[in-house]
Amino acid sequence: MLRQCATRLSRPSPLRAIAIRADCFATSSARRTDRAVIYAENGNPAEVLRVKSYDPLPPPPPGSVNIRFRLSPINPSDINVVQGVYPAKPTQQHVSGEDVFIGGNEGLAEVVDVGSNVDGLHKGDWVTLGKAQFGTWASTRVISAEDVIKLPAGGFSEVNAATINVNPPTAYNMLHQFVDLKEDDWVLQNGANSAVGQAVIQIAARKGIKTINFVRSRPDLDNLICSLTQLGATHVFTYDALSDKSLAKHVKQWTSKSPIRLLLNCVSGPDTTAMTRLLGDNAHLVSYGAMSKKPLSLPTSLFIFKNLTTHGYWQHRWYQEHSRQEREKLMRTLANLKLKEPEHEILDLSGEPSDEAATKRLRDTLTKIEAGFSKKVLLRLQ
Template sequence: MSRSARTLPSTLRIHALARHLTHHNLAIPLASPLAIPAAAIPSSAHAYSTNAGAGAGVAPTSYAALTYKQFGNPTDVLRLVQVPLPPLTSSTVHVRFLASPINPADINQIQGAYPIKPTFNDTFGAIGGNEGVAEVIAAGSDIKGLKVGDWVIPEDSGFGTWRTHARFTEAELIKLPKEGVSKIAAATISVNPCTAYRMLKDFVDLKPGDVVIQNGANSGVGQAVIQLAKAWGFKTVNVVRDRPNIDDLRAHLTSLGADLVITEQDLRTPETAAKIKALAATSNDDGDYKKGGGSVKLAFNCVGGQSATNLVRLLGHDAHLVTYGAMSRTPLTFPTSPFIFKNLSCHGFWMARWNARHDNSLRERMLVDLCGMIAKGQLREVRWGKVGFAKGVGKEEESRLLAAVGKAGEGFAGEKKVFVM
């Protein structure tokens, strides 16, 4: 399939895979007064004079962004700076970011520990963040598939979403349906729900009634797994770390559709094994090939280490374990006996790799599906906490945003932190 811009029959348009963009803008030191000439907007641009909502009407000339010039601890290397917005051209759009989450991968990327490395330019370096939703506020005259007011997400990782504004080409964006989709749901759709969607569909041909087990069940991915599984008729066993307010977490995950919520400590008790067996009894699987009983067919591992080992012990014959996260930063160890005698399969999954290796139409179908599920109330917003993004730059604002990034990288956060612009 051509990767150039095209019109699709669906509400969603998927465009080319944009490679990590380099901006040749000048960063303005915090102490400097802003002295940027107004951006020249070509007369051909249909922009800034429409009534497309907040943000439209005035051509911005610069934007605030959380940037870094070298890898390191985010709270050490991130800087809040004002960056000139490149002028609109006939083949570009200007967007205003609405919301952008702080994901674990964003932290890893700034630390230099993520496979996708940003391109550092000579002035401000790179902009943090990989996910977020923006509103088109101006479109050049050659732009055919986007208009002012549309909601868009970056087509690729690495663009830098912790900023208020940006200039994109059409091919660097995916347009999202807006109806019934909140800006938080849109800002967090492309990583976690897509990962949950693919992992539930691509490894085992699950049938309604089948049982999936996962650790890190309160993560953004885990919350999406619970809800998609519920909507598709699968049962979930959800493992979380114990905490003082465990009842609140249990109630939250149950309200999303979790069938069983257990702590890491409970994972190896006979009571838990019995509960899981009972849950799987109605499974379509005859996984225990000798006894003909139901069993757990699929496991998702967000944590690694002992937690993953314990998940493996609960799997049935011919089951699959998919590892997508490594939150404990400890390696995987598989018990040999079930690995051999139950014919277990282990896989890794990375959404960015899947996106790069699959036809755009598949991604389009997935995003349309997910937006439909959001609109129907089957997929709720991740539990999130608002961090107001900087309205301007200054040391106080910088410290506030850096503190939020630092907190987001800690365990037991309780919610995903989302910058709201």
């Protein structure tokens, strides 16, 4: 049965000098007040991740800044990095006598100290990271000024700023890079309730682009459908609707003047194969994930008779291929869109009396995430 929402409703002193590099932690005999989430080897995050204290940072060296992380999300890709199954790898760091890895790839940081020979950055500026897999699950870091991207003043809430580096730009670039979409054009996507999916809905709606969105069936389905509709979704269905022969007939009627030319896929598997039947000629299928953990299998006829083109998209690669100026421009564009904050929960470990207590709370949360907790979790360590 087809299901959709019928109504559309229109954030002690050091005893010796310690030399540091821009990508290292400082250590000394001072009382430790800062913390990082670290791991020494890949494995189950709820087993290998732990919280460890380290000393306050000394002043930054020339060309660098000290930053304090305000919020850092725990993304699915971060979990994959810890598991050792993600293609981007972190660099080993020295933290309080240990050579370890620091978790986290994304986060909102505030500049707290500026080294000499740094232009354009000042204390209090909000920044995000221009260096992949830097290790954002930490209280403070010292980083080269070239490796941070200054965020527009007043452009983001804390939560939006902390989550602006991965999901919203993925959504924005996929909507603009592969097909020249105009008002009243259509986009098809699965995983519509994901962070990227919700951003796709909002960005498309801002441009008058219509979306057909697929989600998994669940007990609170009606609430989810109406929530996505409030964001700007045109139609929302479960994957079960793909077996209803009337769906294709409805889609053909809706899109008769503008056949669907873009399918955004983060699921793969048989359901995505079924979704391709809704595409028009000369369409593009863009895959940026495989949440089903199943391969994407496509009939050859789609390529021969419909001239389908397939692509993969990875935001990390976009950052590698574009300049700092282009990244800053993208951040300004996203700030102007005023996207809604993702549903989230803040895991605040700053008040935990010991590293052991902080580690226990962290691991309990990671176990909940692994069990399917649907909200975005953001980490606060200080």
